[in-house]
Amino acid sequence: MAIGRAPFRRMQDMPALRAGPRCGDDGSIVTHQAGDGGGLVSNGLVTKTSPRSVPDTVSRLSELVAAKGMKLFAVIDHSGEAMAGGLDLRDTKVVVFGSPEAGTPVMAAEPLVALDLPLKVLVWDDGGQTKVTYTSPGGLAARYHLSDELGARLAGIDALTDALVAG
16 A cells, blocks of 8 residues: 555445444435434434525524524534635534523533533535534533533433424
């Protein structure tokens, strides 16, 4: 093998990624269905399918965040920035939002959780289907060894994204 040449041609050929999300032959992300039917779950991430386009899903999420009295901190347009740099990336945006009232006690108890707060939802195009992906509240609680009370402060993202993807 030549120096500087990648030993794997496709993501699914990479051993570390076989257990989690992987690319299908068409470039789409392949995951497995959660047992409770609440979305696709892989490696602590929840993925749901939106019936709207990426821009419309981001707009709807922003509206839901405002209606719940939460703060919208940022919308990061990865694909827009890639395009500005002359690069191609599927429509990919991250919506960053939260509630200081909910998140501050969590960060006060466990400062490292600030690496994952405010909450983030990735809205992205997967072969013409809009997907919504976020870290599961249980995954965050486990990662930072949060008490049930503190973990519950993060659980609202499930209902919020359920409302987001509802027809």
